[in-house]
Amino acid sequence: MNFKLTFKIAKALLLARWKQTLVAAIGVTFGITMFIALLSFMTGLNDLLDGLVLNRTAHVRLFNDVKPNPHQPINGSDAYTDSYNFIRSIKSENSRLEVYNSGAILQALRQDKRVKGIAPKITAQVFFNDGAVEITGVINGIDVVAESNLFHFADYVVEGVPLDIRDVSNSIILGKGLADKLQANVGDVVHVTTGKQQQFSLKVVGFFQSGMQEIDKIQSYASLATTQKIMGKPGNYITDLQIKLTNIDQAPMVAKEYRHLFNTDAEDIQTANAHYETGSAVRSLISYSVGITLLIVAGFGIYNILNMMIYEKMDSIAILKATGFSGNDVNRIFIYIALSIGLFGGLLGLGLGYVFSYIIDQIPFVTPSLPTVKTYPIDYNPVFYFIGGVFSVITTFLAGWSPARKASKIDPVIIIRGK
Amino acid sequence: MEKDIVLEAIHVSKTFKDPISVKVIKDNTFTIRQGEFVSITGKSGCGKSTLLYILSTMDTDYEGDLMIAGETMRGKTENQLARIRNEKIGFVFQFHYLLNEFTVLDNVMLPGLKLNRWPEEEVRQRALEKLEILGIKELAGKMANLISGGEKQRVAIARALINDPSIIMCDEPTGNLDVKNGLMVFDIFKELAEKKQQTLLVVTHDLEFANNTHRIIEMEDGRIISH
Numbered sequence: 168m169n170f171k172l173t174f175k176i177a178k179a180l181l182l183a184r185w186k187q188t189l190v191a192a193i194g195v196t197f198g199i200t201m202f203i204a205l206l207s208f209m210t211g212l213n214d215l216l217d218g219l220v221l222n223r224t225a226h227v228r229l230f231n232d233v234k235p236n237p238h239q240p241i242n243g244s245d246a247y248t249d250s251y252n253f254i255r256s257i258k259s260e261n262s263r264l265e266v267y268n269s270g271a272i273l274q275a276l277r278q279d280k281r282v283k284g285i286a287p288k289i290t291a292q293v294f295f296n297d298g299a300v301e302i303t304g305v306i307n308g309i310d311v312v313a314e315s316n317l318f319h320f321a322d323y324v325v326e327g328v329p330l331d332i333r334d335v336s337n338s339i340i341l342g343k344g345l346a347d348k349l350q351a352n353v354g355d356v357v358h359v360t361t362g363k364q365q366q367f368s369l370k371v372v373g374f375f376q377s378g379m380q381e382i383d384k385i386q387s388y389a390s391l392a393t394t395q396k397i398m399g400k401p402g403n404y405i406t407d408l409q410i411k412l413t414n415i416d417q418a419p420m421v422a423k424e425y426r427h428l429f430n431t432d433a434e435d436i437q438t439a440n441a442h443y444e445t446g447s448a449v450r451s452l453i454s455y456s457v458g459i460t461l462l463i464v465a466g467f468g469i470y471n472i473l474n475m476m477i478y479e480k481m482d483s484i485a486i487l488k489a490t491g492f493s494g495n496d497v498n499r500i501f502i503y504i505a506l507s508i509g510l511f512g513g514l515l516g517l518g519l520g521y522v523f524s525y526i527i528d529q530i531p532f533v534t535p536s537l538p539t540v541k542t543y544p545i546d547y548n549p550v551f552y553f554i555g556g557v558f559s560v561i562t563t564f565l566a567g568w569s570p571a572r573k574a575s576k577i578d579p580v581i582i583i584r585g586k
Numbered sequence: 587m588e589k590d591i592v593l594e595a596i597h598v599s600k601t602f603k604d605p606i607s608v609k610v611i612k613d614n615t616f617t618i619r620q621g622e623f624v625s626i627t628g629k630s631g632c633g634k635s636t637l638l639y640i641l642s643t644m645d646t647d648y649e650g651d652l653m654i655a656g657e658t659m660r661g662k663t664e665n666q667l668a669r670i671r672n673e674k675i676g677f678v679f680q681f682h683y684l685l686n687e688f689t690v691l692d693n694v695m696l697p698g699l700k701l702n703r704w705p706e707e708e709v710r711q712r713a714l715e716k717l718e719i720l721g722i723k724e725l726a727g728k729m730a731n732l733i734s735g736g737e738k739q740r741v742a743i744a745r746a747l748i749n750d751p752s753i754i755m756c757d758e759p760t761g762n763l764d765v766k767n768g769l770m771v772f773d774i775f776k777e778l779a780e781k782k783q784q785t786l787l788v789v790t791h792d793l794e795f796a797n798n799t800h801r802i803i804e805m806e807d808g809r810i811i812s813h
Contacts, residue, residue: 172699179687486683489644490697490745491672493665580639583679583757 177503191472192512194465199516199555202458204523206551209454211544213447219378223318224436225409226418229266232432236260269405272429281412286313288407289394296358297349306387308394317411322539327353327373332390340373344384367397466562469508473570484574485582498575505567513559517552589619592752592785598650611637612808623779625788625796628805635757638789642755643667655752672701676746680758682738684730690741691726698748716744736767756788
């Protein structure tokens with residue numbers, strides 16, 4: 168069958184009812200536009216919300232937890248190897264929180280190809296003294312460069328220069344909430360008391376705002392050296408090793424391996440933040456189902472219009488069949504009509520979807536908890552455009568299938584004799 | 587010398603099964619030869635149109651056999667029959683059945699383009715020739731819904747001629763036309779038959795029309811009573 172001829176007839180039928188055609192195409196366009204805009208926006212928001220936590224969370228964290236020693240003396244006794252030993256009221260041992268032999272571990276990690284970067288960290292519990300009041304807080308000793316590279320630390324410093332905690336001795340960056348409580352400004356000096364009742368004076372060089380108030384009210388950051396000094400520990404004292412991997416999906420496996428290799432506790436991001444993964448998955452699912460529902464509705468519109476067109480064009484179909492067009496040809500003509508509506512409407516929808524996303528991207532979205540975000544987040548993922556395009560063609564094809572079949576089955580004798 | 591047989595009906599019968607079994611075409615056998623101008627007449631409901639649609643290959647629910655240009659139509663697929671209609675049969679109906687979305691020229695060209703025997707440019711030339719024969723060449727560029735009833739029927743005849751069919755079948759071609767246009771259509775047919783040796787089979791209840799054709803097949807109650 169001559170493609171050009173079929174296409175010519177399809178085009179003529181389409182243009183003969185161009186208003187109806189346009190309505191059908193607009194249905195598809197609307198569906199695709201919303202599909203693209205919705206998915207881009209939802210995914211953008213998803214990434215933002217996930218990023219709030221996941222960006223700043225290590226893929227694998229090595230540390231020593233305070234917990235009872237699993238190797239109790241009775242288990243080593245030859246007399247009881249074949250029995251279950253129930254021991255009650257075991258107390259956690261007074262073990263050190265530091266990661267043993269951190270230097271060697273660091274060296275081993277740097278050799279590992281799966282590791283993208285490592286940021287060592289010390290967590291110290293302190294009291295901030297504000298007159299007579301003592302406010303509990305945490306000082307995180309960090310390597311500011313590694314922390315910025317891997318966990319975007321610098322993005323969250325809203326005032327002051329992050330590198331100052333490395334360059335200025337005895338300096339600290341306070342969480343915004345904590346600073347408000349202490350009434351501290353940049354340049355002021357705050358006093359801290361350690362768990363061992365030693366007092367230190369630290370210079371405030373900046374403020375930090377994470378987006379989560381609970382964190383901002385407690386956390387503060389200083390350099391590794393400053394923190395070690397406050398705690399009275401040597402220069403190799405490190406309580407946490409935060410590891411970022413090249414492939415986040417490997418985290419559970421790598422954590423398991425390191426647990427055995429380095430004899431420390433190792434926690435992977437999937438275990439630590441399972442609820443975020445679930446949240447993202449559910450949100451994506453919702454956006455996809457809404458988008459696809461819109462397309463299906465558009466598909467029904469096309470179905471209706473094609474059905475109407477067939478009733479109107481009965482005579483034309485009958486004469487085409489009488490003059491030598493077969494049922495297959497007629498079928499193809501109507502499939503072409505449906506696909507043209509789908510392609511035209513779909514392409515327009517992709518374009519409009521992009522424009523819509525772009526407009527949303529320009530809307531100001533300023534919130535104190537998200538200092539780096541100025542407008543609504545949009546994910547311009549080409550995959551959405553691909554899915555949208557493919558779906559517009561598939562839905563219109565399916566919508567056209569049954570009317571086209573019906574048209575191909577029209578018996579010309581009945582139509583022609585009926586006049 | 588006997589002319590070639592264009593169409594041959596052999597014991598053709600048809601039964602309507604719904605709501606009750608009624609035999610509407612009863613065991614008809616006849617032949618039509620090249621260049622004949624034949625009319626089928628009879629009272630309303632005698633089955634003449636039903637017979638025509640069987641002969642046209644559009645109605646395949648019949649008993650007996652049908653030969654067109656020496657080829658049996660039995661056991662052919664829908665696609666093969668469509669091809670035969672395209673190539674060997676031209677149709678003119680009571681109603682013109684032009685496609686309103688197309689120009690007059692396009693309407694005439696469509697079956698030719700479908701046949702795909704000649705390149706598009708040649709089909710266009712042929713279509714213009716046919717329109718010229720029918721004296722409506724100047725209408726070629728007009729949309730089909732903007733011309734008069736008589737003109738429409740002439741365009742339909744041009745469309746039937748485009749592929750040089752073995753036979754042109756007509757169902758009451760003058761039924762919708764006034765006397766003047768009806769006569770004109772008749773003259774066109776007569777001229778086609780006599781000058782171009784075009785075979786024509788016309789179903790009509792217009793006796794005057796029938797009497798002027800070469801041969802009359804008269805039907806009564808589903809049976810041919812004279813031919």
